[in-house]
Amino acid sequence: MIIGVFGSAAGTSPGLEQQAMLLGQFIAQAGATLITGACQGLPYAAVKGAKTHHGDTIGCTAVTHEQLHESMMGTSANDFDQLIFIPNDFPHKQLHQVCLKYRNVVAVSHCDAAVFISGRWGSLNEFTIAYDIGKPIGVLTGSGGMTEFLPTLLEAFQKPSKSRLFFNEQPKVLIQQLIENHQTNE
Template sequence: MQLKIGVMGGAGNDVPDNFLRLAALLGERIAEADCILVTGACPGLPLAAARGASERGGMVIGISPALSLDEHAYHYGSPTLAHDVLIFTGSGLMGREVVNIRSSDIVIIVGGSSGTLGELAIAYDEGKLIGVLTGTGGISDMVKTILETCQKATGARVLYSDDPQQLVTDLLEVYRTEHFRHPSVFCRGNEHEPMLSGAEGKRDAVCGMTVPPGQAAARRKREEVEYVFCSLRCAEKFDERPRRYLESTTE
């Protein structure tokens, strides 16, 4: 399954050209890495990223606040071009933010104001891997201060860079080597916890969460060893790359 990278940022029409170019480079790199780009289906910086990804042949999914295509285009004045799929949530701008974040494996913040701040808060609270493209104004240049003020341990990991292509490369490296084990607060265990068995339950080979006896969402058997999973998502990840997880459980 391809990773989904959400680009959340300023949706205004008065964004400086150099910021738009940086967002486009983000989209290009996401497509080149064979990842799916997720945006709020809005103008501004997310649209620039969508165009960049589209030009490189990448898939772009737009999460719309609208109930229909007409409402999307005429009420919200949002774009349809450069998106392969538009999902109409009917949730309004604030409700759409939750869907944006939960649909993304990795979240990147670019510029932005109050809406982007809301998306940052959701991503951080839910333990996402977050990238911040610095030097693009707005919220992105205040994230460090905001998070230092919060002082809240959520499991989120935040990377900063003013180079859009390097930022995507670094995020993918961290996700694939570390963060894949606990991609969100809803699926996070202690990776240092020993494998448990018997009445105590077993540890999910993908996310590390301890699965109580009789509560596994899925099971798999490899070489006479049974593995249990807290969710179908973890089981699917195991099916895609079993060797990766089998090797990590024997280290």
């Protein structure tokens, strides 16, 4: 099972980083693989949590090759067991903002379930992708950011989705819910 962790790349706090590390830890302890957008902040804290528990990690980076990764994304390529790059033939590969959105689609499409912690516009974009394509979604409640507005947005838009949503304030319980859901629906 591959579980994505999506959240704020900047403007985080030590408390939120600890929560993200716990998400990564519990993903690794469950034997699942963690995928992120290979960025800084909360997703990178989740990677660190997974790696301290010998978990496998995949990074979907918004650059075309490893030499650009650390300077453009601000994370170490060594922390990922696999990096997925923007294809060299992508017509907008020189437009970093476009590559970030391309990366969002690729990262979300690769996961079996997606977890959201805090987040801003990019995380909201990843959430709408996951919701539109019917991925199981876990939301770490109490983490702030865009996660606080999801219940209101879901009610306001009333868009049907095959997504199953889980809201919980405990990282361990949230990961357990997603894994149980995956096992039940295999």
